[in-house]
Amino acid sequence: MDYLTIALPKGRLLEPAVEMLNQAGVFTSDVSDDTRRLVFDDPDRRSRVILVKATDVPTYVQYGSADLGICGKDVIDESRKDVCELLDLKMGRCRFVVAVPASSHVTDVSGLGFNSRVATKYPYVARNYFASLGVQVEIVTLNGSLELAPAVGLADAIVDITETGRTLRDNGLKVIADMWTSTARLIANRVSYRARRSDITEAVQRLSEVMAGQ
Amino acid sequence: MSLRRKQIPGGLRDYLPEELARRRALERRITEVFNRWGYREVVTPTFEFVDVLESQTGYALKGSTYRFFDPDGELVALRPEMTTPIARLVSTRMRTELDPGRFWYLANVFRYADPEVGHRREFYQAGVEIIGSGSVFADAESIALCIDCLDGCGLRGFGIDIGHMGFVNGLMRDIGLEDRVSSAVKAALLRQDLVGLKSIVGELGLSKRDNERLLALGDLRGDESILVAGADIAGNSEQALSALDDLKKVVSRLRSLGAMGPVSIDLGLVKNFDYYTGVIFQGHAFGVGYDICGGGRYDNLLAQFGYDSPSTGFAIGIERVLAAVEQGNPDLLNEPRTVSGVVTFEESLEPVALADTKRLRQSGIVVEVELDARPLDTIFERAVRIGRSFVLSYSRGTDGLRCDVFVRGENREQIASRLREVLPSRRFFLSCLETDHTER
Numbered sequence: 001m002d003y004l005t006i007a008l009p010k011g012r013l014l015e016p017a018v019e020m021l022n023q024a025g026v027f028t029s030d031v032s033d034d035t036r037r038l039v040f041d042d043p044d045r046r047s048r049v050i051l052v053k054a055t056d057v058p059t060y061v062q063y064g065s066a067d068l069g070i071c072g073k074d075v076i077d078e079s080r081k082d083v084c085e086l087l088d089l090k091m092g093r094c095r096f097v098v099a100v101p102a103s104s105h106v107t108d109v110s111g112l113g114f115n116s117r118v119a120t121k122y123p124y125v126a127r128n129y130f131a132s133l134g135v136q137v138e139i140v141t142l143n144g145s146l147e148l149a150p151a152v153g154l155a156d157a158i159v160d161i162t163e164t165g166r167t168l169r170d171n172g173l174k175v176i177a178d179m180w181t182s183t184a185r186l187i188a189n190r191v192s193y194r195a196r197r198s199d200i201t202e203a204v205q206r207l208s209e210v211m212a213g214q
Numbered sequence: 215m216s217l218r219r220k221q222i223p224g225g226l227r228d229y230l231p232e233e234l235a236r237r238r239a240l241e242r243r244i245t246e247v248f249n250r251w252g253y254r255e256v257v258t259p260t261f262e263f264v265d266v267l268e269s270q271t272g273y274a275l276k277g278s279t280y281r282f283f284d285p286d287g288e289l290v291a292l293r294p295e296m297t298t299p300i301a302r303l304v305s306t307r308m309r310t311e312l313d314p315g316r317f318w319y320l321a322n323v324f325r326y327a328d329p330e331v332g333h334r335r336e337f338y339q340a341g342v343e344i345i346g347s348g349s350v351f352a353d354a355e356s357i358a359l360c361i362d363c364l365d366g367c368g369l370r371g372f373g374i375d376i377g378h379m380g381f382v383n384g385l386m387r388d389i390g391l392e393d394r395v396s397s398a399v400k401a402a403l404l405r406q407d408l409v410g411l412k413s414i415v416g417e418l419g420l421s422k423r424d425n426e427r428l429l430a431l432g433d434l435r436g437d438e439s440i441l442v443a444g445a446d447i448a449g450n451s452e453q454a455l456s457a458l459d460d461l462k463k464v465v466s467r468l469r470s471l472g473a474m475g476p477v478s479i480d481l482g483l484v485k486n487f488d489y490y491t492g493v494i495f496q497g498h499a500f501g502v503g504y505d506i507c508g509g510g511r512y513d514n515l516l517a518q519f520g521y522d523s524p525s526t527g528f529a530i531g532i533e534r535v536l537a538a539v540e541q542g543n544p545d546l547l548n549e550p551r552t553v554s555g556v557v558t559f560e561e562s563l564e565p566v567a568l569a570d571t572k573r574l575r576q577s578g579i580v581v582e583v584e585l586d587a588r589p590l591d592t593i594f595e596r597a598v599r600i601g602r603s604f605v606l607s608y609s610r611g612t613d614g615l616r617c618d619v620f621v622r623g624e625n626r627e628q629i630a631s632r633l634r635e636v637l638p639s640r641r642f643f644l645s646c647l648e649t650d651h652t653e654r
Contacts, residue, residue, distance in 0.1 A: 064503030080328070084406035185409055191498040191505070193406060194478075195373055197435060 004047045004199050007066035009054035009075075013092045013184055017070045018049070020089065024206035058083050058187065067192035068200065074161050074182040078122045084193050086204050087186040090211060094161040096125065096179035101150045102172050109135055109177045112157060119146055119155035126159040129179055147171035225327060225335030236547040237338075240367055240536050241320055244340045247366045248318040251359050253342050256317045258299035264289045266302050269518045278326045292324035297489070297512065297527060300343050305521035314346035320532075334533065341509070341529035345516070348524035350460045353493035353511055354467035360507055360528050361473045364497065368546045369539050372499040372506065374476050375435065377483025378461055379490050379510070381444065382431060384453025389424045399428065403484045408432045431482035438465055440479045460493055489515045493526070499538035506534045553629055554580035556597050558587070559608035566615065567608040570637055577636045594647060598622065604629055605647055615640075620647035 006026075008017050010033045021027040029042040031049050040049045052060055057071035058081035069083070072092055076083065098118075100106050109130070112118075116137050120126040123141045130137045140155055149155040150173065161182060162168055165175060186207060193200055222228065229237060245255070264281055268291070279291040293299055296319050304315055320340045327333035342359060344352045357374065364372050382403070386396045395418065402411040415428045427447040434440050434447075441458050448454035461479060468474045476497075485494050485508065494510030509528025516523040539546055557574075559567035574581050582602070584593055590607060597605050605620040619642045621629050630644050 062503060064501065082405070085409040086406075088409045088412075188406075189503050190406060191500075191503055194375060194435075194480075194498045195500055197478075 002046075003041065004045075004068065004196065004203070005066045006047060006049050007052050007057045007060040007069040007071075008049055009057050009071050010051050011054055013054065013070065013072065014051070016091050017089075017184070020091075020207060020210055021049075023210045024203070026203045026206060055079065061187050061189050064189045064191060067189055067196060068203065069187045070184055071187065072161075072182050073185055074122065074125070076185060076187065078124050080124060082190065083187040084190055085185050086188050086193070086200070087207060089184040089186055089207070092184040093181060094163045095165075095181050096122075096129075096159065096161055097165070097168070097175045098129075098157055098159055098177040098179065099168050099173040099175050100157045102169075102174045104156075104174075106157075107176060109133055111176070112137060116156040117154070118157045118159055119149035120159040121146065122159060122161075125179075129159070147173060223335070225333065227334070227336075235549060236540070237532065237536055239547040239549055240539065241338075241340060241532060243366045243368075244363045244530065244532075245318065245320060247359070247363045248340075248342060251316070251355075251362070253316040253318040253359075256300060256303060256319055257321070258293070258296070258303055258319075260322075261290045261292050262299060262302070264291045266519075267291050267293060267298055269298060269515075280324050280326055293321070294325045295323055295487075296321055296339060296341060296529065297343060297487075298515065300527075301345070301512075301515045301525065302519050304343075304345050305516045305519035305523065309521055314344050314352065316342065316344055318342045338532035339529040340532055341527060343525060343527035345525040346523050347526070348513065350463045350493060351467055353460070353526050354464045354471065356509060356526050356528050357464065357477070357493075357495055358468055358471040358473040360495075360497065360509070360530065361476060363530060364476075364499075364507070364535065367535055367539050368543065369499060369535060370542050372476055372497055372538070373478060374495055374497045375478050375480040375483055376461065376464065376493065376495045377480045378457035378493050379484070380453050380457030380460070380492060381448070381481050382484055384451040384455075384457060385427060385431070385448065387453065388449055388451035389420065389427065391418075399431075400484045403431060403482050404486055406432070434481035435478060438479060440481060441465075444481045457492075464493055485510060487512075495528070499535070501541040502534050502538045504531075504534055506531055506538060551601060551603070552578075552580055553604075553632060554582075554602050555604035555606055556582045556584055556593060556602055557606045557608075558584035558590070558593055560610055561587070563608040563610065563615065570606075570608075570640070574633070574636055579632070579636070594620065597647065604633070606633070616643065617641065618643045618645060620645050622647040 008014055014033055018031045026045065027042050027047045027049055028045055029040055031040045033051055038051045050066060054071055055075050057069040058076055058079040060066040061069040061083045062081040070089065074096065076085065098109055106112060112135060114136055117140050118126060118137045119140045119142050121142060123139045127139050142149060146158045146160050147167065149158055168175065186204065188200055267279060279294045281289060281291040284290050300317060300319065308315060318341065322336055322338050324336050327335055342356065344356060357376065361374060382400065386399060391399065398414050399411065402414060411432050412429065415425055430447050434444055441462055444458050448458060465474065468477060483494055489512040490510045491513045492511030496505045496508035499506050507528060507530040511526040513524040516525060557567055557571050571581050571583060593605055603622050607618045609616050617640045619630060619633060621644065630642065633642060
């Protein structure tokens, strides 16, 4: 049988994800994103970890280059990729929020003026959110340093994820809406989930046990 | 001309001769199986009235048909799938020929999809419809035929999951879910979003038992023994129990047909078209990240066209099966090369050369005619490059007509004797068509 390939995101989720896979005995070798290595094999468990950019995890999984993946719900929703969500890993918790400058008189989303500009790294999620509330805004897509956008007049508000809200406060922003909470998910390729059902079910089972023990 | 004019829209593709030859070989293998099972081919128009095409395809295709106004002012659309057009065709034009009607098609279908998400906007489907039989044996036949096609393509290591709309629907009705919730549960099952399913079910405030029954839908997959586990959670739902009964009969029939090998039962299986009513199935193959085929029973679709007739069928995604077959064995679909060559001649010998060409073609040999009277070296180089096995050159020698045959490959003698057989009155001067003569 081929190796079970798991796509993991470089960055803050990597360490807890690897620890969880180690504890569950799904993948027991070390993984580190300090080196240039991107592929890590565990010949005993016949599993393989590949390291990819967080936003690319759903892509590797959808196309079947990885059977499983771990990434945030925020990334899954924004990517619109067709993958199965098998397990809420309850880690990497962060909130999707709408924030405006602390000095602004706006206190909720409906207070945003007609055609306000909203800066975000998540244009798809943001557009859907405002559309569901019937609020017309213009979405500006940025790739980082969102906090800056209101300060320099690029946007009236931002949609971003935050763990504690502290970075937002430090940058003179206030939260006017909690959209939803994102956590890390175990995702699977649709066909792998069928073709390798027993391997994957066993991995899900073991990961659930690790979570229950925590 | 701008660069844009040299491109094609995203999600579409061209086929070059060699790729297309492999696709055609695959299509031939599939349609030969259809014919062997007694199915007959039908063709429907590429576009039809929107009202017909969108009558019951459901949310999967909402907003994804290519619609346009034709010059009469009628709103029409490119067909997004073939089942509805065939249901329309049969119910309006072929009612007397049923009991049951077995039809096959091979057609391109069109769906507006985001190419970013990896879906094509035009793709090819081969499929069948059995119209006018409500028997579960028709469902079993359709599944076994599908498996026979995939086997016939040389595909190895594929799997087929079988389920039943009546099981999922019956269970949800028994628990008393509102339509809105049922749709959400089905959507989560369709995406195989188990986290989403858990969260939807968790918010309903159901009894622990009903909670477990719904969550089990995400998990009830395996061999036949799943039918027993299914009976446990079906409770008193007659619809769910009768679905299990149908599946039992299908399994037993598939076993007799020798087609149970790749089959699993998945009681949580749902499909993305609203017209499905009974047994449903889909197939997957190693190395292809998408379903490769799917189908099921659609008993109410023909009633939309004024002819109430139970029906079932399936479609195979040609490009996806092609990818899966080539992944397993890249050469499987390469057809053996036929004898083929190029004829070139001096202008005055045109009548002789072309009369010979006609006879060669009639005998089944592939012949191209040199159009630009280029030097032999150029013709040889090209012939070798595109895989021709001989070049036949007519010239006027000192003692009249001279026919030089330059042959390539190991079976030179065979090719030469084949040419002598077809053109017995010609005297051939045989040489080798490879680098050695081009140096000469």
